[in-house]
Amino acid sequence: MVDAASLSEARSNNYAADRVRPRRICLFGMFGGGNFGNDASLEAFLLFLREARPDAEISCVCVDPDAIGRLHQIATIPISAPESSNAVFRLCNKLSLRMIGRLANWYRAIKHLRQFDIVLVPGTSTLNDYGSGPLGTSYGLYRWAAAARLCGVKFCFVGTGAGPILHPVSRWMLRSVAAWAHFRSFRDQVSKDFLASLGIDTSNEQVYPDLVFKLPTPLPAQGTTQDKPITIGVGLMSYNGWRAGPRLGSDPTVYRTYIEKMGRFVNSLLDRGYRVRLLTGETVDAQAVSDIGRIAKASGYQLIDGNLPPQKAQQLVTEPINSLHDVMRQISDTDVVVATRFHNVVCALKLARPTISIGYEAKNDAVMADLGLGNFCQSIEELDVERLVTDLSKLLKSKEHYQAIIQQNLDATQLRVKRHEQELLSSIL
Known part of the structure; x- marks a missing residue:
């Protein structure tokens, strides 16, 4: 007897076999910019692509093409061309209010995309204007999406996050990009509803788990836990408000208030004898770790950075984090996680750790509810x-109860990850 899911998958495979599959695939995103969640989204999607389409030629348009190219062994190109070394060109560009440089970037985008069959934006919160004005990431995405449209190349969003968009020009550009898309899937209902609020028909489009749920989790740590104190993972973020993002704005009140509150919370944990492990999700978050260390030091606690001394001196610790794999490895050393960045929360849930989210947009609430x-x-x-x-x-009092709840939902999440992959293969790949 064949179940309905198997029949559906068979029909999808037959449909995919009947059409011409894209062989030259271009990925687009803010990869290599220091955000570990963005880079992990790319890694997860490449893992899927290489399993499902080993015949495909893959390229990537990203922030740091050298780093991404070396790490994943793919061809890369920067989203915007680096500043020219030609002094005459730089002068002319300045006199033209950078219009020459912008036109050159349009030309290179069109020239590059003409060689591809499809452009995919895998994961991330691309359709918002967090920490960026209209001439920042919104304009970069608009330029490449418009170039794909001019070239007749399909432009698709896979498991995307959307909203909010505060600036009206950014909203116009990003709405246009979303409307042009040949295919859209979402990582949460909030994103789907946001695009619908912009007048885009999303009624037939699906919501699936964040792409990072595809990544493998680290093996459980070996060794005894008899003498190990309860460890709380605290994920920090250098947050200065939606418009400023990670940049220190003219008004530091938002960041200072957040850090002072987190400092009080961390000190309360240390006073109760808990061990605290500080976590980050982007390179800029090192400032937040430093500031929490300063607050703890004023109360007599020492932040231990890097190589760890004997156990008794390990009450407040931090280690280098260069990827989401580092984040997961360090979370595996915790009992409960309190985190701000979305992918810190995702990592904690992936490892079935009871988690508290301190979010700066609705995506955190959505994955926590899921x-x-x-x-x-x-x-x-x-x-x-x-x-x-x-x-x-x-959470500490009923840790096993909440772990069981998370694990049950994780099993369902992995099934939905597979359904997403099946839809991608039947629809666009």
Whole structure:
């Protein structure tokens, strides 16, 4: 007897076999810019592509083509051309208010995309304007999507995050890009609803788990845990408000308030004898770690960085993080995680760690609800430290119960990951 799922998959495979599959695939995204979640989204999608389409030629348009090219052994090109070394060109570009440089970037985008069959934007929160004005990431995406449209090359969003978009020019550009897309799938219902609010018909488009759920998790650490104190992972973020993003804005109030509250929370954990491991999700978050270390030091606690000394001196620790694999490895050393960055939260849930989210947009709340922890979410700009302490105590008291809830939902999540891959193969790959 053949079940319905098998029949559906067989029909999808037959449909895919009847059409011409794209052989020259271009990936686009803010990869190589220091955000470990973005880079992990690319890695996860490449893992799928190489399993499903080993015959395909893959290229990537990204922030740091040298780093991405070396890491993944693929051809790469920067989203924008680096500044010319020609002094005459630089002068002319300056006098033209950079219009010459912008026209040159349009030309190179069109020239590059003409060689491809399809452009895919895998994961990430591309359709928003966090920390960027209209001439930043929004314009870069608009230029490449418009170039693909001019070349007749399909432009697709795979498991994308969308919204919010505050600037009206950014909203116009990103709405245009989303409307032009040949295919869209979303990583949460919030993103799908946001595009629908812009007047885009998303009624037949699907929501699937974030692409990073495809990545393997580290093996459990070996060794005894008898004498190990309870360890709380605290994921930090250099957050200065939606418009400023990671940059220190003219008003430092948002960042300072967040750090002071997190410093109080970390100190309360240390005072209760817990071990605290500080986590990051982007290179810029090193500043937040440093500031928490300074606050802890004022209360008599020492932040241990790098090589760890004997156990008794390890109450407040941090280690280098250069990828989401480092994040997961370090989370495997924790009992409960409190995190701000979306992919810190995803990593904690992937490892079935009871988690509290301190989010700066709705994507955190969405993934927490999907994994059964929707009641343990706060907003970064309305952070309540007392509630944080209460929620942490609740998770610690019933840790096994919440781990079981997460694991049950993780099993369903992995099935949905497979369904996403089947739809991609039947629809666009």
